[in-house]
Amino acid sequence: MNLISKRIRGMQDILPGESEKWEYVENVLKKKSKLFGFKIIRTPVLEHTNLFERTSGETSDIVKKEMYTFLDKGERSVSLRPEGTAGVLRAVLENGLHDGNLPLKLMYVSSCYRYEKPQSGRYREFFQFGLEIFGGKSALADAEVICVAKSIFNDLGIKNLELEINAVGCKECKSAYNKALENYFIVHKENLCELCGDRLERNPMRIFDCKNDKCKNICKNAPTVLEYLCAQCALHLEHLKEYLEVFNIKYRVNPHIVRGLDYYTKTVFEFIINSGEAPLTVCGGGRYDNLSKELGGADMCAVGFGIGLERLLLIMQDQKLSFGGNSNIHVYVIPLGETCKNKSIEISQRLRNIGIATEQDIVGRNLKSQMKYANKIKCDYCIFCGNQEIENNTVKIKNMSAGNEFTLNLDEDFEKYFLNLTNSKLQ
């Protein structure tokens, strides 16, 4: 085929067959989060670029290398969102959602865009399921978002995910830690890559994001943030550990997690799977108590996480997990002649009105091809509607898996019959 355009590198089409799996997973995510009181928010895919510069951090890889940024027709710099948190916080502040409503619990499914090198589990367009709690100061809020993530993974049946937590401190501990990092990395400056040389001057913590093997090795012996936590941040971490124990959630403190975004304060955490060549982070999050004020908004603490849906689905496929059985009944209605077409439409509508997926021919197939098509789409029942049936106010029904045929009256028993079938399939 000589198509004039093809899919953009790093972006995926989610086709029927796959899309049902996405629907199933998204439903589990939303249902579980609703149990904890989260409500859905939707924000625009485009934001003014300065929002992400201020939130992700000008020295972060996301802002420096990965954003899809361009001038719109009004010469304003806009960017496709690289992550969900910034836009959600902007929307909360702009719409005053927090006024008198704290704690505010929001969830979203957002397409995100990062110009990264595509590989398995890493795309340029990907989908994040995210949760944010605004106004929860206690470490219980951190533990609660972690618990939602854990419960989601349990509901989906995912095994072997490890929770790693850390603290990155507040402004005070960060500045002491940055000083210590500077002193450490300066000794190794010559062996750092060019980008990390720049990071050393602007934001030494970002050196931990580097994928260069030499830099990674140097990072191994770098001082850890835990040694520089102030009393309040250290206590917050202790409280988080206690709450995780109450929730019965296993964790490991990994002092090397710093996360790729600059807005975090105190808690950071990741759920990681170690099944492939390299560990894969499925869920990342943490607390960001200063971001609202930095955006010009209220003094409002916040904590949340993002789960990469592609990665979640990859793991589920790897672990051969179920994406939920199909509990829907699918019916195909076949008119036995032109004069019966309108009656078929009426019958199809009656079934759709009670929630039964129903199709009929719309491309002019003859009777034989319609039967073939009904087999191809693997419908559960075929309904035949001929002149004689119309006269008797009945239809003929064929159970496609059992092969038997029977007649049904088109009175209210008709709907009852299909509703009963659905109920028994659901049980």
Ligand code: HAM
């Ligand atoms: P993040 O760690 O940058 O955090 O992204 C969250 C998740 O998105 C990752 O754990 C991963 O599963 C997925 N992800 C990231 N980049 C890609 C990619 N290129 N391809 C596929 N999946 C990817 C955030 O974005 C924060 N907003 C999370 C957060 C919410 N923190 C507080 N609230």
